[in-house]
Amino acid sequence: MQNNVRHVLGISGGKDSAALAIYMKSLYPQMDIEFYTCDTGKELDETYQLIKNLESKLGVTIEKLYAKTADHDNPFDFYHNLYGGYLPSSNARWCTQKLKIEPFENYIGTTPVISYVGIRGDEDREGYISTKPNVQSIFPFRQNIWSEEVIGKVLKNDNQNSLLTLYKEFLSSNLYQRAADIILTPLSMRYGQNQKLKALMDLGVKEFNHVAFHSLKSSSLPIALVDDFPLLDNESLLVRDDIFQILRESGVGVPAYYEEIPYEVNGQTGKYNRSRSGCFFCFFQRKIEWVWLYEQNPAKFFLAVEYEKDGYTWMQDERLEELINPLRIKQIKEEFLIKQQNTADKFRSNRLIDILDAEDEGCLACFI
Ligand code: SF4
Numbered sequence: 001m002q003n004n005v006r007h008v009l010g011i012s013g014g015k016d017s018a019a020l021a022i023y024m025k026s027l028y029p030q031m032d033i034e035f036y037t038c039d040t041g042k043e044l045d046e047t048y049q050l051i052k053n054l055e056s057k058l059g060v061t062i063e064k065l066y067a068k069t070a071d072h073d074n075p076f077d078f079y080h081n082l083y084g085g086y087l088p089s090s091n092a093r094w095c096t097q098k099l100k101i102e103p104f105e106n107y108i109g110t111t112p113v114i115s116y117v118g119i120r121g122d123e124d125r126e127g128y129i130s131t132k133p134n135v136q137s138i139f140p141f142r143q144n145i146w147s148e149e150v151i152g153k154v155l156k157n158d159n160q161n162s163l164l165t166l167y168k169e170f171l172s173s174n175l176y177q178r179a180a181d182i183i184l185t186p187l188s189m190r191y192g193q194n195q196k197l198k199a200l201m202d203l204g205v206k207e208f209n210h211v212a213f214h215s216l217k218s219s220s221l222p223i224a225l226v227d228d229f230p231l232l233d234n235e236s237l238l239v240r241d242d243i244f245q246i247l248r249e250s251g252v253g254v255p256a257y258y259e260e261i262p263y264e265v266n267g268q269t270g271k272y273n274r275s276r277s278g279c280f281f282c283f284f285q286r287k288i289e290w291v292w293l294y295e296q297n298p299a300k301f302f303l304a305v306e307y308e309k310d311g312y313t314w315m316q317d318e319r320l321e322e323l324i325n326p327l328r329i330k331q332i333k334e335e336f337l338i339k340q341q342n343t344a345d346k347f348r349s350n351r352l353i354d355i356l357d358a359e360d361e362g363c364l365a366c367f368i
Contacts, residue, residue: 005225006108009116010368011037011054011062013047013277015254016118017368018054019246020140023238024116025058026250028230033116036063036107040099041074042279044300046255053252065103075099076279080307087312089283110134112222118368121237136222138231141238143205144197145231146212153219154212155196157186166211175203205235261296263333270337281307283314287323288336290315294324 009024011017021035035058037051051062069078079098080087088095113135119125120141126148137147144151153159160183167179182199185191201208209232217224238246247254257274264270272292278284280293281304294301305320313319322328 005112005114005222007031007033007114007116008108009033009035010104011035011051012368013037013043013050013255014118014368015243015247015258016120016141018050018252018255019238019243020116020118021054021058021060022246022250022252024140025060027234031230034063035060036065036104038065038067038100038103040076040095040279041066042076042281044255044257044274044277044280046257047277050252050255057250057252063107065107067099067103068106085310085312087283087307087314089316095279105132108132108135112136112225114138114222114226116140118243120239120243122239133220134222138223140231140234141236141243143201143235143237145209145234148193150212150216150221150223151193151197153221154215155187155193159215160184160186162215163211166214167207170207170210171204179203206233209233261292263295265330265333265337268337270333270340272333272336280304281314285314286336287315287318287332290320290323291329291332294320294329 055062067075115135115137117137117139119139138145163183171179213232260271260273262269262271272288280300
């Protein structure tokens with residue numbers, strides 16, 4: 001592994017990035033991977049515990065990155081004051097930029113970086129952590145480890161000759177003609193990038209990876225500077241159950257907030273939990289998660305209440321003090337129970353995390 005390319009893996013505090021750290025360390029112990037976490041100063045206690053567990057089980061140090069502040073102030077509070085008490089929201093997410101992305105970008109500087117990201121094989125999303133040109137994301141839990149942008153470079157119509165040559169080298173001769181037919185079918189409105197990618201990967205995941213790796217040698221991507229990349233031979237596809245299994249079997253454990261807790265409403269039993277990592281007051285939380293925070297961790301809930309002043313609130317339509325009215329809590333629990341029942345019918349799961357995944361909200365830097 002070359003010294004001129006850095007390999008980094010960000011731990012958000014969520015289950016997927018934690019499992020990825022364990023996975024990479026056990027499958028590729030020879031790789032010199034730097035582990036880091038961007039600490040907003042307002043993470044859940046379980047996140048800090050997870051980081052300690054990972055450090056001790058993996059025998060690594062996880063670099064703690066903080067936003068630049070005056071006099072080592074709490075990062076979130078420093079920027080919150082700087083912005084005059086303005087609370088972040090999904091439309092004005094200054095927190096992610098200031099507390100997660102900027103510390104990461106300062107950390108990596110201008111060195112070419114390969115960043116390993118824990119998007120699972122059962123997720124249909126990509127997103128970004130940094131748009132800096134010296135950073136390339138790799139997704140080891142998916143069969144397609146490459147980003148959409150990279151696939152675009154490999155499969156573009158004017159790269160056909162290079163692909164034909166490389167497939168001759170890496171694919172067995174009895175499959176070559178099929179590969180050539182696929183490669184020579186140009187991308188068009190009727191034959192999209194994903195369709196072409198799937199057709200080639202169906203002929204061999206490893207073979208596609210080796211072809212892509214060599215095809216990218218002439219690019220300015222960090223991977224072009226690497227002589228040997230062990231993930232080319234990895235054909236695994238890991239889904240949610242695999243992630244929980246990795247966490248449990250490694251001894252690192254699943255963050256306690258994922259554990260579902262039963263609640264009673266109208267003689268029926270629902271279950272709630274916190275679905276994702278991130279700041280304890282994160283505005284991405286659903287109402288039922290605020291109720292969970294109030295009932296399961298009231299100290300943190302009332303810290304969140306203290307931020308609601310001068311007309312700024314975490315939710316657009318309701319203040320936290322209104323949400324904890326007993327009648328309102330009952331209503332939120334009832335509504336969530338119905339949603340769970342509907343989701344169970346639709347997705348064969350009633351877990352909050354599945355409901356949220358189905359609705360696809362959140363942010364890679366905070367929740368993976
Ligand atoms: S967890 Fe939520 S509040 Fe915290 S930095 Fe991320 S988006 Fe912002």
